[in-house]
Amino acid sequence: xxxxxxxxxxxxxxxxxxxxxxxxxxxxxxxxxxxxxxxxxxxxxxxxxxxxxxxxxxxxxxxxxxxxxxxxxxxxxxxxxxxxxxxxxxxxxxx
Numbered sequence: 492x493x494x495x496x497x498x499x500x501x502x503x504x505x506x507x508x509x510x511x512x513x514x515x516x517x518x519x520x521x522x523x524x525x526x527x528x529x530x531x532x533x534x535x536x537x538x539x540x541x542x543x544x545x546x547x548x549x550x551x552x553x554x555x556x557x558x559x560x561x562x563x564x565x566x567x568x569x570x571x572x573x574x575x576x577x578x579x580x581x582x583x584x585x586x
Contacts, residue, residue, distance in 0.1 A: 515540075528554050543568040559583040 495505035509522035518535045535547040546565040552558070564578030 525553075530554060557584060 492508045493505065494503060494507075496503050503526060506527050507522070507524045509520060509524075511518070511520040516537050519533065521530075521532045523530055529551065531549065531551045533547065533549040535545055538544040538546070544565075544567050547563070549560075549562045551560045551562075559582070561581045561583065562578060563581075564576065566577075567575045569575060
């Protein structure tokens with residue numbers, strides 16, 4: 492958690508908080524940033540550590556604007572010279 496409070500103006504200039512869980516097969520996190528205005532949850536799952544096959548998803552919500560963004564993607568290392576990455580971004584209003 493990180494906060495910055497100005498005594499003169501009696502306002503928070505910064506407020507960030509988050510939690511992250513890391514295991515050998517996955518990573519997950521939830522963060523609240525931008526003075527508590529941006530909520531973001533992310534998850535990555537690792538299927539094959541040798542070939543680095545993984546998928547990930549990130550959901551973001553801008554609380555003041557009812558704006559939501561979903562990003563889904565994956566990666567696969569085929570050999571030493573070839574890496575395949577793909578992602579899709581979906582922006583939703585009033586979720």
